[in-house]
Amino acid sequence: MKHFFSIIGGMGTIATESYVRLINHRVKIKRDQDYLNYILVNDAQVPDRTAYIKDHSQPNFFNDLKADVEGQALLHPDFFVMPCNTAHYFYDDLAELTDIPFLHMMRIAVHNFIENYPDEKKIGLIATEGSIFDHLYEDEIHAVGREVEFGGPEIQPMVTELIYRDIKEKGVVDHxxxxKILQTMHDKYGCNVILLGCTELSLAQEKAPDHPYHVIDPQSIIADVSIELALKIRAGKDPQEVISKYMY
Structure with missing residues (x-):
C-alpha cells in the first residue's frame, strides 16, 4: 500500500472509532479510491493511562505503545497519529523511536485555539484526571501565553462520570x-471557549453538538489535519515539507 498513515488507537476503542468515522466521512469522495489509506492499530489492551500517571505503581502503558509504534515503523507510514490525549504523556519518548513524523494532538489543538480565538486570554479545560494531574494541556496553553480555567470542585466528578461511567463502561453519551458541564464552565467560570481534552469528550461533542458553546475539539482538528496531510502527500508533495508546519 502506497502513501498511508498509521493510527495508534484503542484508548478507548469507541473514541478511536469516532476518529476513524470522522476521517472517512469528511474526505470528499466520488469513488472507493478517494478514501484515505491508513492502518489502524486498535490496541485495546494498553493499560489505563490516568491510573499510571497518577500512581506509578500501576501498570506502565509505555511499552505497549512502544511496541505498536516500532511495529508500524517497519511498514514506513508517511506519519503517525495517536487519537488519545492522555497517551501524549509519553509523546516525546514515542516520537524518538522513529524518524517518521508523529503528529502532536495537543499542540495542534492549542495552536488552533490561538489562530481562531486570538483575543481570548484564557480557555476552559475539561479532561481526564491524568491529563490535568500531569499538566499535559496546561503546559501547552501556558507556552503560548494563555491561561487555563479548570472550574470548581464540581467539574471533575461530572467529567469523570461522562468519560468513564457513561462512554467507556456503557458506550453511551449522556447529552x-x-x-451541563459546558454550561457550568461558561456561565459560572467565564469560559468563552472550552477545550475538550479527552477523545471521549470529542465523542460527546460528535454525538451531542446541539449547544451554544464554543469548543476546541482536538480529535476533530486532528482528523482534519490527517486528511489534509494524506491528500497532499498522495498528490506528490514532500511529506517532510507538508508536515513541518504541524511539528511545533
Whole structure:
C-alpha cells in the first residue's frame, strides 16, 4: 500500500472509532479510491493511562505503545497519529523511536485555539484526571501565553462520570450531562471557549453538538489535519515539507 498513515488507537476503542468515522466521512469522495489509506492499530489492551500517571505503581502503558509504534515503523507510514490525549504523556519518548513524523494532538489543538480565538486570554479545560494531574494541556496553553480555567470542585466528578461511567463502561453519551458541564464552565467560570481534552469528550461533542458553546475539539482538528496531510502527500508533495508546519 502506497502513501498511508498509521493510527495508534484503542484508548478507548469507541473514541478511536469516532476518529476513524470522522476521517472517512469528511474526505470528499466520488469513488472507493478517494478514501484515505491508513492502518489502524486498535490496541485495546494498553493499560489505563490516568491510573499510571497518577500512581506509578500501576501498570506502565509505555511499552505497549512502544511496541505498536516500532511495529508500524517497519511498514514506513508517511506519519503517525495517536487519537488519545492522555497517551501524549509519553509523546516525546514515542516520537524518538522513529524518524517518521508523529503528529502532536495537543499542540495542534492549542495552536488552533490561538489562530481562531486570538483575543481570548484564557480557555476552559475539561479532561481526564491524568491529563490535568500531569499538566499535559496546561503546559501547552501556558507556552503560548494563555491561561487555563479548570472550574470548581464540581467539574471533575461530572467529567469523570461522562468519560468513564457513561462512554467507556456503557458506550453511551449522556447529552444532558455533557451540556451541563459546558454550561457550568461558561456561565459560572467565564469560559468563552472550552477545550475538550479527552477523545471521549470529542465523542460527546460528535454525538451531542446541539449547544451554544464554543469548543476546541482536538480529535476533530486532528482528523482534519490527517486528511489534509494524506491528500497532499498522495498528490506528490514532500511529506517532510507538508508536515513541518504541524511539528511545533
Amino acid at each position: 444532558d450531562l455533557y451540556h
